[in-house]
Amino acid sequence: SALCELSERISTAGSLQEALDSILEIVGDLVWYDESFIATADYERNVLVIQAYRGKSGQDLRGSEILISEDDLSSIAIRERKALLSADISEDARFQSTLTQLSHKGVRSFMAIPLTVHDEVVGVLNVHALAPNLYTEDNVRILSVIASQAAALYKELEALSALTTYTDNILRSIAAGVLTLDKDGKILTWNKAAEDIVGIPAEAVIGRHFSKVVQDLEVTDTDKQRLLSLVKNVFETGEKYLGYKQEFHTKDKDVRYINMNISQLRDHTGEVLGVVMIFEDVTKGVQLEAEMRRISELAAIGQLAASIAHELRNPLSSIKGAAQYLRNEYSDHKAICEFLDIIVDEVNALNKVTTEFLDF
Helix, strand or coil: CHHHHHHHHHHHCCCHHHHHHHHHHHHHHHCCCCEEEEEEEECCCCEEEEEEEEECCCCCCCCCEEECCCCCHHHHHHHHCCCEEECCHHHCHHHHHHCHHHHHHCCCEEEEEEEEECCEEEEEEEEEECCCCCCCHHHHHHHHHHHHHHHHHHHHHHHHHHHHHHHHHHHHHCCCEEEEEECCCEEEEECHHHHHHHCCCHHHCCCCEHHHHHCCCCECHHHHHHHHHHHHHHHHHCCCEEEEEEEEEECCCCEEEEEEEEEEEECCCCCEEEEEEEEEECHHHHHHHHHHHHHHHHHHHHHHHHHHHHHHHHHHHHHHHHHHHHHHHCCCCHHHHHHHHHHHHHHHHHHHHHHHHHHC
């Protein structure tokens, strides 16, 4: 019944700390102790770190560290990979050289049970009592089963924690904004890119309803309603939304262009957990595209100008050359020369205009 209760408590625990505390509580229901703790091994630093602690003195030693050494009973249990039991350590010859710390506390009965999973010792369960002759081999056998549960739990949650940390690192590193909503519409995830794009820090939005956060956005009411409608539709229909270069108009009348992907968030069984939105600010890209189009258009105008200038200058040069030739031929005819001079001057004027057009 204790194991069934332990399994139920572990399954409903919200964190590793809560689960380990439940284990010590179950241990307290099975055996009397004045002090009990679960410590995990950090072999890189050669220490045991107390993760859960219960004591009659009311102290809280969680986070305290014990050096893994030759004369520490917890270290001996880990090193020898077997449980240590003493009905009265003050009279137990096996532990006379290791009693310094515990004897100062007045400990008499003692159990140290290694936490082993997949042939790996990940920590130790310690149980101490001030009274002698409290613990037996039967106690060790029962607590060894509980210790194995604690070891498996620790490794599972440690792996989950590592995966969560890895996922958090990914979300923090990618350039796209990522936010997730639970089934009630409350924001669960708001990564660094989302902070940068929207301009609102994660601590200001996590746990708040999405509709409330949308009201804080510096965009028009029409854009707010459109965004809420898109998310609502994905919630209700399950149909994904892909929006490319969606325009959002700020109250300063600036336009920001956003690519959005909104879809339902599901677990491995297909159950709907909420909604995930991935979005990216592509305003600079859109502005660059517009600038490139403008440059391309100007380049086309430049090519047209060069072509027109070329087509105009050739006949103008011929006209000017012909007028100058005729002026030399009819130099004695004043009226003719005046008209020819007008032709040359007008050709020069047209050449000047053509040059200015090309320069522009």
